[in-house]
Amino acid sequence: MSSAAEITDMITSERMAAVDVNAEALGVPRKQLMESSGNAVAQAIRDIAEPGARIAVVAGRGNNGGDAFVAARFLDAYDLSVHLLGRAETITTDIARENWGALERGEYDIEEVRDSTQLSLPDADVVIDAMLGTGVTGALREPAASAAEAINASDATVVSVDVPSGIDADTGEAAGVAVEADHVVTFHDDKPGLEGVDADVTVADIGIPDAAELFVERGDLLALSRDPQSHKGDHGTVLVIGGGPYSGAPALSAQAAFRAGADLVYVATPESVADAVAGYSENLIVEALPGDRLAPVHVDTLLALAEDADAVLVGPGLGDAEGSLDAVAGFLESYAGQAVVDADPLRIVPEVETDADLVCTPHQGELTAMGGPREDDWRDRADAVESFATEVGATLLVKGAYDVVSDGERTRVNRTGNPGMTVGGTGDVLAGITAALVTALDDPVQAAGIAAYANGRAGDFAVEEHGYGLVATDLPPRVAEALWGDRDE
Numbered sequence: 001m002s003s004a005a006e007i008t009d010m011i012t013s014e015r016m017a018a019v020d021v022n023a024e025a026l027g028v029p030r031k032q033l034m035e036s037s038g039n040a041v042a043q044a045i046r047d048i049a050e051p052g053a054r055i056a057v058v059a060g061r062g063n064n065g066g067d068a069f070v071a072a073r074f075l076d077a078y079d080l081s082v083h084l085l086g087r088a089e090t091i092t093t094d095i096a097r098e099n100w101g102a103l104e105r106g107e108y109d110i111e112e113v114r115d116s117t118q119l120s121l122p123d124a125d126v127v128i129d130a131m132l133g134t135g136v137t138g139a140l141r142e143p144a145a146s147a148a149e150a151i152n153a154s155d156a157t158v159v160s161v162d163v164p165s166g167i168d169a170d171t172g173e174a175a176g177v178a179v180e181a182d183h184v185v186t187f188h189d190d191k192p193g194l195e196g197v198d199a200d201v202t203v204a205d206i207g208i209p210d211a212a213e214l215f216v217e218r219g220d221l222l223a224l225s226r227d228p229q230s231h232k233g234d235h236g237t238v239l240v241i242g243g244g245p246y247s248g249a250p251a252l253s254a255q256a257a258f259r260a261g262a263d264l265v266y267v268a269t270p271e272s273v274a275d276a277v278a279g280y281s282e283n284l285i286v287e288a289l290p291g292d293r294l295a296p297v298h299v300d301t302l303l304a305l306a307e308d309a310d311a312v313l314v315g316p317g318l319g320d321a322e323g324s325l326d327a328v329a330g331f332l333e334s335y336a337g338q339a340v341v342d343a344d345p346l347r348i349v350p351e352v353e354t355d356a357d358l359v360c361t362p363h364q365g366e367l368t369a370m371g372g373p374r375e376d377d378w379r380d381r382a383d384a385v386e387s388f389a390t391e392v393g394a395t396l397l398v399k400g401a402y403d404v405v406s407d408g409e410r411t412r413v414n415r416t417g418n419p420g421m422t423v424g425g426t427g428d429v430l431a432g433i434t435a436a437l438v439t440a441l442d443d444p445v446q447a448a449g450i451a452a453y454a455n456g457r458a459g460d461f462a463v464e465e466h467g468y469g470l471v472a473t474d475l476p477p478r479v480a481e482a483l484w485g486d487r488d489e
C-alpha cells in the first residue's frame with residue numbers, strides 16, 4: 001500500500017477529535033455517536049458469542065468506558081457484568097456518566113472497583129476491554145495496569161473497544177503493559193496505531209456524516225490550540241510582497257496576517273507607495289523597493305528578505321505589469337519556502353518551476369486565467385479543483401460561495417461567508433490570514449481551510465453590525481474572534 005493510500009484510510013486521534021466536534025456542529029452530538037459505538041460493540045459480541053455466554057465488561061472512566069456502558073444495554077441476552085475501574089462520581093464526561101446512570105437505574109450487574117487489589121475478573125467467555133481508548137497518555141496506571149494483566153492471563157476472548165487499552169492509537173506503541181486483544185471494534189475509520197496489532201479489526205460506521213470531514217467547521221479550529229509544549233501553533237514571520245499600482249491591498253493583507261496571529265509582518269513594496277502602506281498601521285515594517293512597480297531588479301532583495309520569513313505572500317496590489325510578473329517568477333524560481341500567491345501573479349504559477357510549497361488563492365476569474373476549470377455546482381467544482389491542484393502541484397483555495405481547498409489528495413469545503421463579502425479587499429484579507437496560518441500549521445490544506453473559515457466568519461460577524469454595507473477593513477479586527485472566540489453560530 002502506498003503511503004498516500006494509508007493516510008486516506010486512517011484517522012489520527014487529533015483529526016478524530018476535530019471530526020467529532022464538526023459532527024456536533026452539524027447536529028449529530030457526541031452522545032449519539034456513543035450510542036452507535038456501543039451498538040457496534042454489541043453487534044461484534046453477537047457475532048462471536050452464543051446467547052447466555054458470560055460477558056465481563058472492564059471499563060474506564062472516560063468515553064471509551066461510556067461506549068461499553070451503552071453496549072451493555074444491547075446485550076440483555078447474555079450473562080453480563082460491568083466492572084468500572086474507579087468511582088462512578090469520577091467518571092470524566094457527562095455522556096459516559098449518563099450511560100452509567102442508565103445501568104444503575106436499569107439494575108444491571110455493575111460494580112465499582114476502587115483499587116487493583118479489589119479486582120477479580122470473573123470467569124468470562126468474553127471480556128470487553130473498555131478501559132482506555134484514544135485518551136490514553138503514558139503507561140497504564142493502576143488499577144488499569146493490573147486489570148490488563150488479569151485480562152491477558154484469562155482464557156476469555158478479548159474484544160477491545162476502539163483500541164486495545166494501553167496502546168497509543170496514533171503510534172501503536174505501548175508505554176507499559178497493554179491489553180492483548182483478539183478483536184478490536186474501532187470507530188469511523190481505521191487508526192494508524194492498529195496496523196501492528198495482532199487482532200481482527202472491525203471498523204464500525206457510527207453515523208458521522210461525510211460532511212463532518214468535508215466541510216471546515218469549528219472542530220478544525222482545534223488544530224490551532226494544540227499542546228503548548230509541542231510548539232505547534234506557534235506563529236511566525238510573514239513577508240508580504242505587494243503594492244505598486246495599489247497600496248491598500250498589501251496593507252490589508254498584512255493587518256489580517258497580524259490578526260491571525262503572525263508575530264511579525266514585513267511588507268516589501270515599491271517606494272512610490274511605501275509611505276502610504278506604512279501609514280495604514282504602525283504595526284507594519286515596510287521595506288521600500290526602488291521605483292513604482294515590482295521589477296526583476298528587486299529579486300535578490302526579496303530573496304534576502306524571505307530568508308527571515310516563515311512564509312511569503314506574493315501578489316496583493318502588485319498589478320499585472322509584465323516586469324512585476326517576471327519578478328515574481330524569478331523570485332519563485334529561487335525560493336524554496338512556503339508561499340501564498342494571490343491576485344495577478346496567479347496566472348504565471350502553472351509555468352513557474354519552483355521548489356516552494358505554494359498555496360494559491362484564486363477567485364473563479366483568476367482560476368480561469370491559470371487555465372483552471374469552471375464548474376457552477378460546488379461538488380463538480382470540488383472535483384475539478386482537486387484534479388487541477390495535482391496538475392499545478394500546489395494547494396489551491398478557490399474562493400466562491402463555497403470555498404474549495406485541495407492539494408490534489410485532500411479536499412475541504414468552507415461554507416462561512418455571505419454575499420456582502422463580494423466587496424473589494426476581502427480577498428486580500430483572506431490571503432493574509434492564509435499566510436499567517438501557513439506559518440502556524442505544518443499542513444497547507446488545513447491552514448487554507450481554516451483561513452477560509454475564519455475570513456468568512458469574520459465577514460458574518462461584520463454583517464451583523466454593518467449589513468451588506470460591510471467593507472474589507474471590517475474583517476481583520478474580527479479575525480481573532482473568528483479563530484479563537486467562542487461565539488455561538
Ligand SMILES: NC(=O)C1=CN([C@@H]2O[C@H](COP(=O)(O)OP(=O)(O)OC[C@H]3O[C@@H](n4cnc5c(N)ncnc54)[C@H](O)[C@@H]3O)[C@@H](O)[C@H]2O)[C@@H](O)CC1
Pocket residue numbers: 016017019020033034037060061062063064065067092093131132133134135136137138139140141142144161162163187206
Ligand atoms: N469521535 C470520537 O472521538 C468518539 C470517541 N468515542 C470513544 O471515546 C474514546 C475516547 O474517550 P476519552 O477521550 O474520554 O478517553 P478515554 O476513555 O480513552 O480515556 C480517558 C480517561 O483515561 C484516563 N487516563 C489517561 N491515561 C491513562 C493511563 N495511562 N492510565 C490510566 N488512566 C488513564 C484519563 O484520566 C481519563 O479519565 C474513544 O477511544 C472511543 O472509544 C466514541 O464514543 C465515538 C466517537
Ligand SMILES: [K+]
Pocket residue numbers: 064129130131132133160161162163164165
Ligand atoms: K479499549
